[in-house]
Amino acid sequence: MNPAHPPNRSSSQLQISGAIVLNASHSTYVWDGIWGGDIYSLPLERKQRAAKRAAALQLFENIGTHESVLDIGCGSADLLSILFDSRDKNGGMLVGLERSGTALDLAAKRNGDSDVYLVSGDATKLPFGDDSFDNVLLFGVMEHISDSHVVLSEARRVLRSSGRVFITSSNAMSALQLKNFALDRVGRYRYGYQKNWTRKSLVRLVEQFFDVEEQFVLQCDADMPLVLAIDSLIGKIFSGWGRYICIRAKRC
Numbered sequence: 001m002n003p004a005h006p007p008n009r010s011s012s013q014l015q016i017s018g019a020i021v022l023n024a025s026h027s028t029y030v031w032d033g034i035w036g037g038d039i040y041s042l043p044l045e046r047k048q049r050a051a052k053r054a055a056a057l058q059l060f061e062n063i064g065t066h067e068s069v070l071d072i073g074c075g076s077a078d079l080l081s082i083l084f085d086s087r088d089k090n091g092g093m094l095v096g097l098e099r100s101g102t103a104l105d106l107a108a109k110r111n112g113d114s115d116v117y118l119v120s121g122d123a124t125k126l127p128f129g130d131d132s133f134d135n136v137l138l139f140g141v142m143e144h145i146s147d148s149h150v151v152l153s154e155a156r157r158v159l160r161s162s163g164r165v166f167i168t169s170s171n172a173m174s175a176l177q178l179k180n181f182a183l184d185r186v187g188r189y190r191y192g193y194q195k196n197w198t199r200k201s202l203v204r205l206v207e208q209f210f211d212v213e214e215q216f217v218l219q220c221d222a223d224m225p226l227v228l229a230i231d232s233l234i235g236k237i238f239s240g241w242g243r244y245i246c247i248r249a250k251r252c
């Protein structure tokens with residue numbers, strides 16, 4: 001199968017509107033620099049972010065402890081570490097795939113004593129065979145890769161039949177993105193390429209590859225108090241408003 005195209009779907013169907021792109025023409029890979037010293041890589045930030053991702057997973061439902069998990073764009077693998085600690089030693093295989101060598105160094109330190117496998121690679125060309133995993137996580141990663149449809153196609157390819165993909169992605173409809181959009185306008189948005197979908201547009205994209213089973217919007221935590229206050233207020237009026245879009249979908 002050509003991984004860029006799922007069966008029975010033409011590439012013209014892959015055009016999706018309803019997204020805001022920051023740093024649209026940016027082609028430099030920025031993540032080694034971010035993991036090497038940006039506030040994003042600080043231990044407290046990493047801990048809070050991993051806890052938020054773990055909370056999203058629990059809202060979907062916990063992954064069975066005997067099921068294998070591939071975390072694509074795992075960063076410093078703090079989430080995999082949480083998953084590892086929550087399992088017994090006979091649990092399914094946990095694998096983190098990451099393009100940034102700096103992130104992988106952090107991940108190796110974090111997971112030194114555990115059986116989390118860390119793999120250097122690209123989400124658009126996964127170094128795994130077809131039907132390899134029970135679950136694939138795409139947490140905060142799809143929005144940073146311009147070939148997002150290829151990422152979904154690859155996730156689908158490596159999933160076993162009836163396997164599930166769990167996605168969290170930054171929501172275009174959040175006060176944070178209004179701020180990021182303003183920074184981008186003055187050339188000061190520093191996290192490279194970023195595409196922020198609305199919930200509807202992301203669901204439409206994911207539906208081209210998977211059967212969407214569950215979708216919801218998650219607010220941020222009190223570490224971003226202003227964003228939390230504004231998003232919670234607007235979210236009472238518009239149900240698609242909030243920090244993260246969360247989707248669980250099944251390989252069809």
Ligand SMILES: C[S@@+](CC[C@H](N)C(=O)[O-])C[C@H]1O[C@@H](n2cnc3c(N)ncnc32)[C@H](O)[C@@H]1O
Binds near residue numbers: 144
């Ligand atoms: C916003 S971070 C999210 C990290 C982690 N999933 C988390 O939830 O904290 C995005 C990650 O995706 C990784 N990434 C970006 N493009 C990638 C690619 N083409 N293949 C693999 N990883 C990639 C970056 O290096 C970065 O670690």
